[in-house]
Amino acid sequence: MKGQSESHPSLSASDEFANYELWDRGNLTQTPKKTGMIQYEYLREALKNGLKVEQDLGVNPFKYGMAAGTDTHTGLVTAEEDNFFGKLVAGEPAADRWKEDALKFGPDRIVKGWEMTAAGYTAVWATGNTRAEIWDAMKRRETYATSGPHMVVRFFGGYDFTTADISRAPAAAGYKKGVAMGSDLKPAPTGKAPTFLIAALKDPKGGNLDRIQIIKGWLDKSGKPQEKIYDVVWGDPERRRISNGKLTPVGNTVDVAHATWTNTIGDPELITVWRDPDFDTTARAFYYARVLEIPTPRWTAYDAAYFKIKIDDPKVPMTTQERAWTSPIWYVP
């Protein structure tokens, strides 16, 4: 509801998708942020700092699993773009909710209705649908977060994954030859780099998939945290490729006026095995996957089409690129 906290453009300048549903102007009462605050408020930084703390103190206090929630106070499960019922009862669908003040603590301390995000859910890979098994899965961080879509995402790390493991049941090879999201990699056998088996199936009612990225963070020789984003598999590979480190954008089929889109771009499912090309056996690291959907109408576009209104503020996003984030897999030398 109140934006994502995975990454921030000012911290990850090379991440073209960091600028997504941000709430970064102030705290809950919109007291403006002071310089230097942002770096302690985003997950990727915490994961990076965790490596540093572990090197200095011997323990990593920031081994987080991924989770997302709605923070709604309506009792409704309506976090989709096409059924967004708002955070509070006062924010239920209405022609002018996009321009109302959702929060107001002073003349410059306002959050507008359109800044509300229709999100998100946490998925848990449990061995069964019981309280105990779901708890155990969360304890071992075998979870992923989504901005709303019901995607199926698999992420395994090991040293022996090959393209032969790309199958209809990736988890069979995943658990046998590696560890699942949220775990530590086993020590690296001599001469081997970590390999990852990663797969995503789109939401049957949602947009196709644009790409899967692996985000790696590590400590360099001087003990400084670094990060790098790899596009590892993408839809429409026949017309898209990486040039100058950047993947051809997937395109956009959204008809904002009617709040519709077509799944004529992207793929319904993506799966690959990826080997870290820059692996250093002595450097602490983490890896997590981010799955991006093709652009689809944001809830503001559904509101505009339904209420037949014109949203004339250029700041208001009318499309969104929904996504999922897996818990990291850590490498400890």
Place this chain on the structure above:
Amino acid sequence: MVRAVIRSLIREPLLHFALLGGAIFAAYAAFAPVKPESSRIVITGSQIASIDAQFHNTWQRSPTREELTALIANYVREEVLYREGIALGLDQDDPVIRGRVKQKVEILSEDIFDKQPTEADLKKYFVSHGELFEEPPVFTFEQVYFEPARHGAGLSAEIAAALAGLRAGKQASALGDSTMLPPQMENAQPHDVAAVFGDEFTSGIRNLKVGQWEGSVRSSFGLHLVRVTKQHAARAPLFAEVHDQLAREWNRTRSVEVKNTFYRNLRKRYSVEIERAESRVESTQVVAK
């Protein structure tokens, strides 16, 4: 010497506190609006039995002597504070207390109707509300997936060949494109199928011939060959099968009706005037019901 002691006493904050406290109590005793109706509290034998019973409900045993003494002391404390609160009028205009009293009156109203429906009542209810008890259809099926983008122009020929292969007994797992979609679902209701394959597929498999590979069926993922091995159509259960649910639903419906009738009858005794709303809700129309 004495003077020095008095002087230091005058400066002593504790003394100020004691004097001030005494003054407040004295003023309260003199000006308290209403005295508690009685200053005598009697804990009767039946009240002790009730305290004992409540304890027993929770702990499955009677309280020990010490526990009972503590429970009675607690009851006395509650009684004292309750009487003082009533004397101060703290029960007035309290939405929680109003709601609770309203609820108790409604429960009284429920008690005035006989809760046992006759068989005739239930049969009549079954006819008028049958759709409430309908069981949704259930499917067991296998599927083989084709992602159109991987096939291009040859798609329909390749699907036709796979269909012929499946009908000739080929293994489903060897055909079609790789996918994480489940190769089969068992005893799944439409809602469950739609959560995995989407709405289009769910309506697509409804009218397939059971027991035979059919297709293709379209989904938001692509195309599928499907063999429905078991299908139970939506079914209206027999009266006897849902007898207990009927009694429960009948009761619920009836209780709402009784509550509303009870209220309407009481409401007739009152005349209600609704004045214009004050302050900021000018535009809100107030409608009397």
